[in-house]
Amino acid sequence: MNKDYDYIIAGAGCAGMSLLMRMASDSFFSSKKILVVDADDKSLNDRTWCFWEKESDIFEPIVHHVWEELDFFSTHFSTVLDIAPYQYKMIRGIDFYAYVKNTIASLPNIEWKKASVKRLLGATELLATQTTSTHQITAGIELNDGTTVFASYVFSSILLEPIQKSPKDFHFLQHFTGWEIEAAIPCFNPGRAVFMDFRVSQEHGTTFMYVLPTSATTALVEYTLFTENLLPDEAYEKAIREYIRSELKIQDYTIVHREKGVIPMTTHNFPRYQDNHIYIGIAGGEAKASSGYAFKSIQKRTAVIVKALKQGKSLASNKSFTEKKGHLYDAVLLHVLHFQKMPGDQVFADIFKGNKSADVLSFLDNESSLFTDLKIMSSVPTRIFLPAALQEMITHVKR
Incomplete structure (x- = not known):
């Protein structure tokens, strides 16, 4: 070597x-x-x-697979998301x-x-x-x-x-467990995935399911949470099993692959x-x-x-204005979730209900215009998000 x-x-x-x-x-x-x-x-x-x-x-x-349409489900609002010109890929x-x-x-x-x-x-x-x-x-x-x-x-x-946790920052985790299942009979539409299904218990915080079908009989079913603490292993397994039974109405299936992970969602x-x-x-x-x-x-x-x-340019570059803008928006959402000012499922329902799906995806990717940003932000309650935004702007300046 x-x-x-x-x-x-x-x-x-x-x-x-x-x-x-x-x-x-x-x-x-x-x-x-x-x-x-x-x-x-x-x-x-x-x-x-x-x-x-x-x-x-x-x-x-x-x-491995591409979807042109996505389902969004919640107790507040449900729809089929037309995501063109985007494609959702795995x-x-x-x-x-x-x-x-x-x-x-x-x-x-x-x-x-x-x-x-x-x-x-x-x-x-x-x-x-x-x-x-x-x-x-x-x-x-x-x-x-x-x-x-x-x-x-x-x-x-x-x-x-x-990660050195500062009291000025919010520290959430995206934690998930996924099963790739093969059903005994055709029961999936491989052309449409479930992007978020919030019709599961929200007792732990922002919680939803993904369902990503790759054929009429196979799909990745994933239980995902945005919370500050992890759950016992058996809680993830129980939630997926119950969802497959009650929502997908599948009784006979085989688990062909399992995966799990934890990703930091932090303003650090x-x-x-x-x-x-x-x-x-x-x-x-x-x-x-x-x-x-x-x-x-x-x-x-x-x-x-x-x-x-x-x-031959220097790599010692900091975040761009667009990245900093996105970081601020992220901080506002985590502020709202941390102080439990509004449930996460309702936040996402309001955003998707009031805006074009493609605009929401560009917003989530930090690629949207300021006009689109303002439109999306106006679709959530001002009395909740404006104070959070002002506080996070002050915090951002001091960082």
């Missing part, structure tokens, strides 16, 4: 492998020495990513990992090391190494086996330390960089604080990084 590289990618999750794929697909990086470090070999179907987009991107060849983890690994398999400039990252190296340690390296050394990591490796840039998606201000250590993925604050969605923002960020590297 070499000791120094042009780029080190620490963590081969969605962000790390998305960045790797963009580098591997661009001839500019064919002469660059790239090291990927992860404790896992990424051979399991450990998660599913869903997202909406108007145009195809780099991972279109492995999109990518399975196992397909994602295999696609990237197959792409880099024949590339001699890319090396994969199965190891855990212990820490990022400081400036003093890097300075001592500079004279013995063939590359410009400005970043480095120490692995748990005692090995140290160096590069011009380290792109890290690993949270090496717990994640640093984007520290010297030439660049933070990406959840570690870079790319999980949307109001929804937990991260795949699309990860694709945007990795594309920006690749472009900047090719142009």
Whole structure:
């Protein structure tokens, strides 16, 4: 194993492998020495990513399924969401990992090391190494086996330390358990997915179901919560089982795959960089604080990084105005949920009831115009959201 590289990618999750794929697909990086470090070999179907987009991107060849219409259900409002010009897409983890690994398999400039990252190296340690390296050394990591490796840039998606919780921030979790089931008889419409079904108990907080059919007999059924605390494992299983029985009316089925996860939904201000250590993925604050969605923002960020590297521009960039605006909107929603000023299911029902579905999706992706933002914000009670917005604006200024 070499000791120094042009780029080190620490963590081969969605962000790390998305960045790797963009580098591997661009001839500019064919002469660059790239090291990927992860404790896992990424051979399991450990998660599913869903997202909406108007145009195809780099991972279109492995999109597992596409939906043109989505159902929204709540006790306040229910409808079929016409999401054009968007499409709602699913990518399975196992397909994602295999696609990237197959792409880099024949590339001699890319090396994969199965190891855990212990820490990022400081400036003093890097300075001592500079004279013995063939590359410009400005970043480095120490692995748990005692090995140290160096590069011009380290792109890290690993949270090496717990999130430092400030009393000024809100800290929710998106936690979920999903079953991919195969029913004994056809019972699904593979052309329409259930985007959110809030017709489940809201006793723990904002809670809903996804149903993502991929054929007439198969679907991913996922129980999802936006709350500040996790539930016992058996609570997730019980909720899914009951939903399949009572709402989907399915009695005879087989569970072919299980997945679960926890994603931070927090107003914590994640640093984007520290010297030439660049933070990406959840570690870079790319999980949307109001929804937990991260795949699309990860694709945007990795594309920006690749472009900047090719142009020789600095990667030490902070959030754009659009990103800061989205962060403020997220903070307002989490404020309302934290202080229990309005139930989450009613918030989402009001937003979807009063606006075009495509406008809501662009709003959730931080891609909407100010006019659309104002229209969406006017669809929720001003007496609740305006005081929350004013308070969060003051907090934002002080951050």
